[in-house]
Amino acid sequence: MMAIVREHELHQRRRKRNAILGLVLAAFVAMVFGITLVKMQNTRAAMSDAENSRPAQAEASE
Amino acid sequence: MSDVNAASKGRDAEFGDYFALLKPRVMSLVIFTAAVGLFVAPGVVHPLIAFASILFIAIGAGASGALNMWWDADIDEIMKRTANRPVPSGRVTAEDAKMLGLWLSALAVMMLALTANFIAAGLLAFTIFFYAVIYTMWLKRSTPQNIVIGGAAGAFPPMIGWAVATGGISVESILMFALIFIWTPPHFWALALFMNDDYSKAGVPMLPVTHGTRETRKQILIYTLLLLPVGPLLAFSSIGGPVFLGVTIVLNLLFLAGALRLYRRNDAAATGDKFAAERKFFRLSLIYLFVHFVALLAEAVLTRASLSLAGWPVWVG
Known part of the structure; x- marks a missing residue:
């Protein structure tokens, strides 16, 4: 009869699978964070462009 | 899968088996054509936005591949070319393939909408629907014109890439299609x-x-x-x-x-x-x-x- 061992090869394979999945999820979180920074940067740039063009428009209308 | 089931089958699904459900070879063509569509379009896209958008287009295409493998497991088992795929070979259950396909589809479309725009996300959603439902579930087994019409699913990626950059559709993107x-x-x-x-x-x-x-x-x-x-x-x-x-x-x-x-x-x-x-x-x-x-x-x-x-x-x- 086969002895009951704590660490079956199956558990090692699952640990590997879970580790890869963990890395994928961490990379996904990092990417979403990066996208958020880029989007915020773009929004800020668009807002400052709009603010800069406002005095020029006011001068032109005067 | 329980330990007992996994041990009795002698093979538990590895990460690579789930990845294989996404049809990596098809995905590589999708990545390439979508990237070209995005790069040749007028306008400048931030490199991270471009990278993430192409990734989500690829995940969406892969998800439709998983749905295809779920639905076609019975015929994949018969064909020599596809018999070793994860579902017919028993490494992944058909139910797992279906759930992976559905959840990744939702994730890819939602993330593309947030990262790029709703036109690109809408096109991706339509592509997934077209490949999984129109082609796989309907045309493939019913008409010899299956790949003529179903080919549209593979033709959308450069159009989606173009839509990421421009937020729309144009003659150029239709010609790439x-x-x-x-x-x-x-x-x-x-x-x-x-x-x-x-x-x-x-x-x-x-x-x-x-x-x-x-x-x-x-x-x-x-x-x-x-x-x-x-x-x-x-x-x-x-x-x-x-x-x-x-x-x-x-x-x-x-x-x-x-x-x-x-x-x-x-x-x-x-x-x-x-x-x-x-x-x-x-x-x-x-x-x-x-x-x-x-x-x-x-x-x-x-x-x-x-x-x-x-x-x-x-x-x-």
């Missing part, structure tokens, strides 16, 4: 000519099974003729140029010569040399599409480096 769409039938029918046994065993109504190889050879030639003008039209669009025109002329001549060769052959000649010409035409079709998109990329690089030919006529778009 047309190039892949019309290219698909000759490409798959050439494959079907030398994989005929597989399809007939599985009962998939591919053209050689339902109408014979003579008709298939004729249809390959017809679609090749229809494909000929698409490249030159792209050459005289805003994303074309002299490099692309030269490339498309050479590739079209080679493709036409290959299609004519297949048309003139019969089954005796094909079995005599183990479908050498059909296999060669299939390989050529892969080169045809790949090099066309490389040429588009080359034109975009030349334009951005201000090395493109001044005064190149743009008649289309």
